Amino acid sequence: MPTPLIAGNWKMNGSRALVEEFAQAFRDADLSPGVEVALMVPFPYLEAAGRAFAGTPVALGAQTLSDQPAGAFTGEVSGEMLDDCGARLVLVGHSERRTLFGEDDAAVLARVKAALAVGLTPVLCLGETLEERDDGRTEAVVLGQLEAVFDALAPDERGRLVIAYEPVWAIGTGRTATPEQAQAVHAAIRERLGRYGDALAAGMQVLYGGSMKAANAAELLAQPDIDGGLVGGASLKVDEFLAICQSAG
Numbered sequence: 290m291p292t293p294l295i296a297g298n299w300k301m302n303g304s305r306a307l308v309e310e311f312a313q314a315f316r317d318a319d320l321s322p323g324v325e326v327a328l329m330v331p332f333p334y335l336e337a338a339g340r341a342f343a344g345t346p347v348a349l350g351a352q353t354l355s356d357q358p359a360g361a362f363t364g365e366v367s368g369e370m371l372d373d374c375g376a377r378l379v380l381v382g383h384s385e386r387r388t389l390f391g392e393d394d395a396a397v398l399a400r401v402k403a404a405l406a407v408g409l410t411p412v413l414c415l416g417e418t419l420e421e422r423d424d425g426r427t428e429a430v431v432l433g434q435l436e437a438v439f440d441a442l443a444p445d446e447r448g449r450l451v452i453a454y455e456p457v458w459a460i461g462t463g464r465t466a467t468p469e470q471a472q473a474v475h476a477a478i479r480e481r482l483g484r485y486g487d488a489l490a491a492g493m494q495v496l497y498g499g500s501m502k503a504a505n506a507a508e509l510l511a512q513p514d515i516d517g518g519l520v521g522g523a524s525l526k527v528d529e530f531l532a533i534c535q536s537a538g
């Protein structure tokens with residue numbers, strides 16, 4: 290069974306004060322050592338968060354990265370810079386990046402490779418829109434996004450990813466997938482991962498994301514193929530996020 294991972298995605302929210310508030314709370318928290326925790330903070334707070342989270346169980350993450358290692362790409366941030374600031378994980382293919390910033394499967398793959406090249410763990414986000422679900426295309430879309438990356442990676446690279454299934458219609462909407470809906474897609478993802486090896490499929494952390502909160506986390510996390518959560522809005526409230534982390538242990 291993969292170790293549960295609860296990852297918070299602050300998106301374009303937060304402040305230095307919030308970083309300090311989280312660091313204090315996690316320093317004092319009584320968390321099960323069997324749960325991994327990460328926070329994906331905005332770029333400007335990475336350094337401060339890296340210092341503040343030292344000595345807490347919180348691993349540092351970023352929300353995106355450039356597909357290029359360095360050079361004349363104004364406004365971009367490379368994987369090496371994230372690593373230099375202490376980040377261990379980075380989101381890739383979040384639906385907001387796919388829809389608002391036009392990142393298609395090729396762009397997602399390039400960013401996964403850029404993350405792996407510097408030793409960061411890419412958290413690969415997959416998910417269908419409501420229209421795609423209503424058309425009965427959920428598995429085709431999600432597994433297509435998965436294969437677009439996994440087919441192109443070397444066998445020894447595949448085991449270095451984390452996957453997050455995030456139905457687009459559940460992100461930031463307050464509308465959560467039911468545990469049964471989520472489990473069905475997670476099971477399909479794990480089955481498809483089996484094509485790349487049974488051990489890979491069994492060991493892969495597959496997170497659920499989409500309006501996860503303290504009130505619904507336990508029943509989602511109780512599903513056999515849900516190995517944690519990617520939490521947006523609820524990761525901005527320290528008590529709420531801690532409660533989610535506690536329900537994973």
Ligand code: PEP
Binds near residue numbers: 462500
């Ligand atoms: C997300 O941004 O990855 C997310 C799941 O957001 P929310 O929890 O707010 O739906």
